Amino acid sequence: KAGVTQTPRYLIKTRGQQVTLSCSPISGHRSVSWYQQTPGQGLQFLFEYFSETQRNKGNFPGRFSGRQFSNSRSEMNVSTLELGDSALYLCASSLPGQGNGYTFGSGTRLTVV
Amino acid sequence: GENVEQHPSTLSVQEGDSAVIKCTYSDSASNYFPWYKQELGKGPQLIIDIRSNVGEKKDQRIAVTLNKTAKHFSLHITETQPEDSAVYFCAASKGSSGGSNYKLTFGKGTLLTVNP
Numbered sequence: 001k002a003g004v005t006q007t008p009r010y011l012i013k014t015r016g017q018q019v020t021l022s023c024s025p026i027s028g029h030r031s032v033s034w035y036q037q038t039p040g041q042g043l044q045f046l047f048e049y050f051s052e053t054q055r056n057k058g059n060f061p062g063r064f065s066g067r068q069f070s071n072s073r074s075e076m077n078v079s080t081l082e083l084g085d086s087a088l089y090l091c092a093s094s095l096p097g098q099g100n101g102y103t104f105g106s107g108t109r110l111t112v113v
Numbered sequence: 114g115e116n117v118e119q120h121p122s123t124l125s126v127q128e129g130d131s132a133v134i135k136c137t138y139s140d141s142a143s144n145y146f147p148w149y150k151q152e153l154g155k156g157p158q159l160i161i162d163i164r165s166n167v168g169e170k171k172d173q174r175i176a177v178t179l180n181k182t183a184k185h186f187s188l189h190i191t192e193t194q195p196e197d198s199a200v201y202f203c204a205a206s207k208g209s210s211g212g213s214n215y216k217l218t219f220g221k222g223t224l225l226t227v228n229p
Contacts, residue, residue, distance in 0.1 A: 004156075031214050043157070043202065045216035056216055090156050094214055101147075102217065104156035 004105035018079040025093030032074040037088040115140040119220025132190045136203035143205040
């Protein structure tokens, strides 16, 4: 079956702009989480969505937001981009209540210049 | 909140040798401990996981052990091969509730290099 699909794979944006990243989970997976990966901070949790509702949120500023659609697809948005937002953004999906057996996508590499 | 420490940060072994990566966690409520392998240009791939009601789990050349008392878990790879070279991450979580999954807290990663 198809894995977790993230688009686009690469993105270059200018400081102050906003960006939207997309994630299509594995069919049947209704829980979608987002993580930021940087060399300095490693993998950090952004938020988790289940049944179109944000259930958990990490320690990121309000510039980071997301949503989930009825087909479980998810988007995350970063407004007023800063240089420090440059990172690999990873989406992961899992079956609900499966104790976090997450499958990750290949990520979107965001570069802010 | 949860804190996961992972050691070593780099590990170099000869093909055929064993590799061991160790992690400690701080939150006694954590009950799910996965290990991920990340290759260059790819997302993390789940390779094995263990829950707190189990002390050890094995899958071919890979095994994970958990010591709940010491809040310590380890990944063991036997008969290493060059294709095992990658970054390995441990993680901890409180599992799930009401269909929603608690976040994974990751260690900083271990770069494993298997020399032919």
